[in-house]
Amino acid sequence: MNSISPNLNIMIKASEKASKVLIRDFGEIEKLQVSKKGPSDFVTNSDLKVEKIIIDELKKAKPNYSIISEENGIEKNKDKENIWILDPIDGTVNFLHGIPHFAISIALKSNNEIISGLIFDPIKDEMFYAEKDNGAFYNNQRIRVSKKNKINECLFGTGGKIKDEPNLQYRKSGCAALDMAYVASGRYDGYFQDGLNIWDIAAGILLIKEAGGIVNNIDLSSIKNIRIIASSPDINDKLLEKINNF
Numbered sequence: 751m752n753s754i755s756p757n758l759n760i761m762i763k764a765s766e767k768a769s770k771v772l773i774r775d776f777g778e779i780e781k782l783q784v785s786k787k788g789p790s791d792f793v794t795n796s797d798l799k800v801e802k803i804i805i806d807e808l809k810k811a812k813p814n815y816s817i818i819s820e821e822n823g824i825e826k827n828k829d830k831e832n833i834w835i836l837d838p839i840d841g842t843v844n845f846l847h848g849i850p851h852f853a854i855s856i857a858l859k860s861n862n863e864i865i866s867g868l869i870f871d872p873i874k875d876e877m878f879y880a881e882k883d884n885g886a887f888y889n890n891q892r893i894r895v896s897k898k899n900k901i902n903e904c905l906f907g908t909g910g911k912i913k914d915e916p917n918l919q920y921r922k923s924g925c926a927a928l929d930m931a932y933v934a935s936g937r938y939d940g941y942f943q944d945g946l947n948i949w950d951i952a953a954g955i956l957l958i959k960e961a962g963g964i965v966n967n968i969d970l971s972s973i974k975n976i977r978i979i980a981s982s983p984d985i986n987d988k989l990l991e992k993i994n995n996f
Contacts (some may be wrong), residue, residue, distance in 0.1 A: 752943050753895070754830065754881065755866065755881055756811075756864045756880075757858055757866050758868065758879060758881055759863075760773070760807065760808060760811040760812070760860070761808075761809060761856045761866060761868045761879075762868060762877070762879070763907045763946070764803070764804045764807035764808055764843065764855045764856065765791040765804065765856060765868060765877075766790050766806075766870075767803055767807060767858065768800045768803040768804045768838065768854060768892070768925065769806075769872035769935040770809070770967065771799055771800055771803060772796065772800055772821055772839065772854070772872050773809070773872050773873065774984025775792070775799075776845060776850070776872075776976075777875065777972035777986040778792065778815070778847075779792065779793070779846065779848050779850045780797065780843065784789050784930070789846055790846060792843060793839075795812075795847045795871075795874060796839065796845070796871075797838050797839050797842065798821055798838075800838035800839060800982055801813040801819055801820070801821045801822060801836070801838035804819075804838060804854070804856065805817060805822065805836075806821065806838055807894060808834050808836075808856075809952075811944060811987045812829075812832070812834075812979050812981060814827050814829040814832075814871070815827060815829050815833065815858075816830050816832065816833040816834070817832055817833065817834045817836070818830060818833055818835045818836075818948065818949060818973070819834075819835070819836045819837070819838070819949060819982065820837050820838065820947070822837070824973075827922045830961075831860060831861050832858065832859070832860045833855070833858070833860075833950050834856065834857070834858050834859075834862075835858075835859055835948055835951040835953075836854075836855065836856045836857070836949060837854070837855040837927065837947075838854060839853075839949060840852060840853050840854075840855050840902070840925050840926060840927040840928070840949075840950055841852070841853060841924050841925030842956060843921075843924055843965070844923075844924045844925060847943055849924075849979070850873040850874070851867050851873075851900060851923055851924065851925055851926045851928065852871070852873075852925055852928075853870055853871045853872075853925055853928050853931070853955045854868075854869070854870045854872065854947065855867075855868070855869050855870075855927040855954070856953060856954070857952035857953040857955075857956065858867045859952065859970060862970055862971065863882070864952055864955055864970065865881065865882040866879075866880070866881050866954070866956070867879065867880050867881075867953030867954065867957050869927045869928065869930070869931040869953050869954060869955035869957065870955055871928060871931075875889075876888065876889060876931075876932040877889055878893070878934060878935065878957055879953075880934070880956045880958070880959075880960035880961070880974075881956075882956065882960070883960075884952065884960070885960050885961075886935075886936075886956075886957045886958075886960035886961035888931075888935050893934055893935040893961050894936060894961050894962050895933060895934060895936055895939075895958065895961045895962050895963040895981070895982035895983075896936040896938075896939045896982050896984075896985075897936075897984060898982070898984065898985060899938060899980065899984040899988075900941050901902060901985060901989065901992065902919075903957040904918070904919065904939035904985055905919050905920065905921065905938055905939055906919065906920040906921070906938055906939060906941060906942065906981075906989070907920065907921055907922075907923060907929035907932060907935075907938045907940075907941040908910050908920050908921075908922055908929075908939045908941065908942050908945055909922050909923070909924065909926060909929070909943045910943055911944075912943050916992050916993045916994075917992060918989075918992055919939075926941075926943060926946055926950040926951060926954070927950060927951070927953065927954055929941045929943075929954075929986070930953075930954025930955070930957060930978075930980065931954060931957055933954075933955035933958050933961075933980055933981065933982075934954070934958045934960070934963065935961070936961075936982075939981060939982060940979075940982065940984055940985060940989050941978065941979075941980050941981070942978065942979045942980070942989070942993055943977070943978055944975075944977045945974075945975055945976075945977075946971065946975075946976045946977070946978055947973060947974050947976070948970070948973050948976060949975075951968075951976065951978055952970075954978075954980075955968060955978075958980045962979065962982070962983070963980055963981060963982050963983070964983050964986045965978065965979075965980040966978060966980070967981045971990040979993065
């Protein structure tokens with residue numbers, strides 16, 4: 751295993767601890783799926799539980815760091831330069847429907863740049879993580895973006911509403927964090943989406959860059975309505991051309 755920073759180690763431990771609750775709750779959802787009542791309250795509850803576990807773990811280790819999270823909002827603490835950015839369940843709608851495609855996403859922003867990022871898919875037990883200038887990894891194996899350069903052989907991830915259908919092979923998986931992790935690991939050749947929140951993509955931005963990919967310029971101080979276009983360098987121009995009216 752490559753050497754990882756104490757901060758990334760904290761993130762890994764927090765996500766592993768929280769994932770136990772997620773896996774258990776997901777098992778319940780699969781049972782609830784058949785009942786009329788529907789599981790949406792249950793899911794909100796899971797979101798909050800998982801977020802609390804993660805925040806408690808992060809605070810135990812770094813009590814002064816600030817936090818931006820989906821359910822909890824912005825929490826400014828003594829240290830405003832170091833900020834944890836987290837999404838306890840990215841892919842809530844999948845989770846809600848008993849579809850095993852969702853992830854915990856945690857990133858650390860320091861002086862306005864992402865320096866550590868982790869995306870953990872607890873059901874498939876797939877952990878993607880990266881640190882600035884230290885590469886990107888999937889379950890401890892080094893990962894790189896894809897090397898394809900013929901756009902009609904590529905597969906892209908996207909989400910949300912698409913106005914003009916781009917002439918590309920793409921999938922809408924319902925989980926932005928995993929879409930980005932899949933670009934970093936070469937499963938997808940690129941990813942484009944509008945209207946994202948910072949907690950959906952903070953970890954993914956670093957993963958893709960550290961895996962050798964290109965991400966459009968993103969203002970990391972914005973919280974909502976972020977547009978992202980990411981891919982391997984080999985395909986970036988061709989992708990931009992195809993989606994210039996997206």
